[in-house]
Amino acid sequence: MATNYSPTVKNKPHAVCIPWVGGQSHITPMLKLAKLLHSHDFHITFVNTECNHNRILRASAAAAASLPDFRFETFSDGVSTSPDADTPPEPFALCESSRRNFLTTLRVLVNKINNSSREGVPAVTCIVSDGVMPFTTVIAKEIGVPCMVFWVVSACGFMGYKHHRQIKERGLLPLNDGNKDTIMDWIPGLKGTRLRDIPHVEYVNYDFPTKEAEEAVKASGIILNTFETLEKHVLDAITSMHPHVYPIGPIHMLLNSIEEKNGALKSIASNLEEVEKLVRELMEREKGKELKKKAMEWKEMVGEAISTSGSSTLNFDNLVVKLMSS
Known part of the structure; x- marks a missing residue:
């Protein structure tokens, strides 16, 4: 990645990263994005619910304590019975909360x-929140900083959600x-997509x-965990609606080379489910x-997208520039 920036602690950009707290599929990508920003000299405050944070600490307490510029803060989700609960709250109750x-x-x-x-904690310069929590733009506006929303679903999934109301109408x-x-070819960028392919239409x-x-x-911009050659048409459609769209996926691939050089970063993990084992079992079946x-x-x-001059790498560099210059 081309961006090279080494600010003093006082002037260091400070990103508050807030994932949707309903599951690992949201927490893990946000944690990876936070690591990427940290690798570009951002001070990171990763905000999570008390329950989810305690699970992360059980996986990587030592690493969390060893990085003074990668901190964790917690809040109550309003529905969990105990901050040490291993069972996640009921999804609809969490959405309402x-x-x-x-x-x-x-x-x-x-x-x-x-x-x-606290010494070594610069002022907040940006907020990066999950796309399902756009109210963070209100907080960002109040303190005078940009707010990016990170949609962890595909670009097609995001566009499907965006048109649920019209589908019903x-x-x-x-x-x-x-x-x-x-x-559903009337939805921009989704030519050939069937109704049943739209996420959550059953609700x-x-x-x-x-x-x-x-x-x-x-929001100041929309971050998507996809890459341009995979979803070009729908990304073009989204960009026509919002001028600042950053497809930077696959985010775990962008992060891999950085984690190899930074053991402390690598050990910070959500580790809420044994996904890798399930994927391996699937790949061994006929399907x-x-x-x-x-x-x-x-x-x-993917290799092309995350190469030095690839679209995801360049989009991430542009995202960093946007967050630092706003």
């Missing part, structure tokens, strides 16, 4: 972080055997995260052989 409580709770926490008198819901194969009477996707335009063949094609595309 997010809309009702998180803005107030996180406003207090971010202001506490921003006004910290067109009378295409509820999903059933008669309409599930309806082609007819619930608008999470439809509303959140619609509010993404309020897995077909997926493996397809994966080899994607591997070449």
Whole structure:
């Protein structure tokens, strides 16, 4: 990556990274993005719920303590019975708590972080939050910093969420055997996509995260864990709606070379589920052989995207510049 910046502690950019707290599929990508920013001389405050944070500490307590410029802060999710609970809260209850409580709770926490008198903690210069929590743009505006929203789903998934309301207004819901194969080519960038391919269309009477996707335009930029050659048409459509879109995926591949050089960074992990074992088992099955063949094609595309002059590398460098200059 081309960006090379070594600020003093006082002038160091400080990113507050806030994942959606409902599962590893959101926490892990945000943690990887936080590591990438840290590798570019950002001070990081990673904000998580008490329950999720305690799980991370059980996986990497030593590493968390060894990095003074990579700190963790916690808040209550408002629904867990105990901060040490291993069972995650019920998803719909968590979604409702997010809309009702998180803005107030996180406003207090971010202001506490921003006004910290601890030595070596610079003022907050940007917020990077999960896309399903666009209310963080309100907090960012209050303290005068940019806010990027990170959608961990594919670009197609994001565009699908963004059009849930129109899908319902067109009378295409509820999903059933008669309409599930309806082609949704009226959605920009989703030519050939079927109704059943749109995420969460089965939840007819619930608008999470439809509303959140619609509010993404309020952010300073949209970060997506994908790359240009994989989803070019839909990325072009999203860019026409928001001028600052940063497809920087696959984010774990961008991070790999950095972690090899920094053992402390590598040991910070969410480690909430044994995903790797399940993937390995899948690849050994008959269906897995077909997926493996397809994966080899994607591997070449990914290699190009994360190369020194690749699209994801350049987009990440542009993201860093945007966060530092805003």
